[in-house]
Amino acid sequence: MNIKLDSLKKINTGIILKALKKSDMTRVELQKYTELAAGTVSNLIKELVADKVILETDIEKNKERGRKGTVLSLNSNYKYIIGMKINRGVIIGSLNSIDGEMLQELSLDIGGKEEIQVTKCIVKIYELLKQNREILGVGIAFPGQIDSLKGIVRYSSFYKWENIHLIEKLQSFIDVPVFLENDVRAMTLAEKEFFDKEFRNLLYINIDKGISAGIIINGSLLFGDNFIAGQIGHTFIENNNKQCSCGKIGCLETISSNTAILGEYSNRLNLNSCDITIESFIEKIRENDDIAHDIFDHSVYALAIAISNISNTFNISNLVIGGEVLKLDLTLKILDNYLQKLCLPYVYENLTIKKSHFNHRNNTIGGVSVVLNKFFEGEII
Numbered sequence: 001m002n003i004k005l006d007s008l009k010k011i012n013t014g015i016i017l018k019a020l021k022k023s024d025m026t027r028v029e030l031q032k033y034t035e036l037a038a039g040t041v042s043n044l045i046k047e048l049v050a051d052k053v054i055l056e057t058d059i060e061k062n063k064e065r066g067r068k069g070t071v072l073s074l075n076s077n078y079k080y081i082i083g084m085k086i087n088r089g090v091i092i093g094s095l096n097s098i099d100g101e102m103l104q105e106l107s108l109d110i111g112g113k114e115e116i117q118v119t120k121c122i123v124k125i126y127e128l129l130k131q132n133r134e135i136l137g138v139g140i141a142f143p144g145q146i147d148s149l150k151g152i153v154r155y156s157s158f159y160k161w162e163n164i165h166l167i168e169k170l171q172s173f174i175d176v177p178v179f180l181e182n183d184v185r186a187m188t189l190a191e192k193e194f195f196d197k198e199f200r201n202l203l204y205i206n207i208d209k210g211i212s213a214g215i216i217i218n219g220s221l222l223f224g225d226n227f228i229a230g231q232i233g234h235t236f237i238e239n240n241n242k243q244c245s246c247g248k249i250g251c252l253e254t255i256s257s258n259t260a261i262l263g264e265y266s267n268r269l270n271l272n273s274c275d276i277t278i279e280s281f282i283e284k285i286r287e288n289d290d291i292a293h294d295i296f297d298h299s300v301y302a303l304a305i306a307i308s309n310i311s312n313t314f315n316i317s318n319l320v321i322g323g324e325v326l327k328l329d330l331t332l333k334i335l336d337n338y339l340q341k342l343c344l345p346y347v348y349e350n351l352t353i354k355k356s357h358f359n360h361r362n363n364t365i366g367g368v369s370v371v372l373n374k375f376f377e378g379e380i381i
Contacts, residue, residue, distance in 0.1 A: 188214025
């Protein structure tokens with residue numbers, strides 16, 4: 001495999017940055033930890049210190065050799081990151097330090113669904129948060145089919161967009177790198193950070209009006225050939241004669257999404273769908289409503305079928321689930337019971353299931369994580 005020199009330099013820079021992300025180190029410790037050539041470490045550290053990406057701090061004299069040494073650490077004040085989350089009609093933006101701490105947050109109503117309206121709103125948020133600060137990059141988490149390599153919104157059901165070159169348009173107004181990612185994939189990067197940085201494989205599932213997944217295999221996001229990997233909501237579960245938003249029959253979303261759950265409950269009790277919310281449905285379960293329990297149990301069973309198929313196929317042991325239904329401790333108990341029956345024995349024995357750390361709907365951490373991921377891969381400095 002032929003690797004260009006600048007590509008190799010980026011890879012080595014990423015190795016060094018990720019090492020210092022774990023812990024401060026001396027040059028000798030860093031060289032041993034990364035197993036890079038001493039000359040490579042020395043040259044890259046010299047550049048990174050000059051650019052103030054890395055800080056050098058004197059440490060106590062070595063009693064045996066009688067001279068001071070220096071310890072290397074990441075400079076959390078090097079530059080700032082702006083993360084954004086595109087919601088239905090609203091954009092949330094935040095200013096963050098390199099270590100992920102949120103320093104400021106704001107939201108703006110878009111005022112429409114047109115491309116120019118969304119673009120203007122993104123640029124306005126950028127300008128309000130940037131002020132006179134140095135920005136490392138902007139990460140935008142967008143719901144829909146996203147070509148993250150080319151920065152294209154291939155399809156958005158809410159905004160009715162097709163093949164919109166969003167990043168190309170934004171870079172005319174924003175003078176730092178801008179990255180676009182599917183919102184669930186972006187959150188998957190964030191979940192990996194907080195779940196365990198060392199995990200190589202992770203499945204993140206978000207349950208909302210629809211159901212989507214982000215998959216990390218061998219430390220990298222799985223995109224698929226057309227950037228739509230993770231559409232777990234459109235996995236066929238049963239022939240229930242219920243049409244999904246994708247046009248097919250019997251998808252997971254027709255059973256386990258918030259929309260499907262509330263629709264089924266409303267139909268059984270002849271209610272107006274506006275009279276029940278996912279919060280009130282959860283209360284019905286807590287009140288031991290038999291119909292609510294029956295619907296919920298079936299929805300979790302359907303989810304377990306989809307998860308077990310992925311876990312058995314890819315042998316992913318680390319699972320994170322987000323969504324309002326996770327407010328019920330009962331959710332994971334029922335899910336675990338079904339996964340024990342559906343997964344291969346060895347797969348189930350090694351399965352770890354956790355609730356999401358974040359509120360997916362109103363959180364910019366996904367966009368922030370996209371930029372941090374680029375930084376710690378050495379792709380942007």
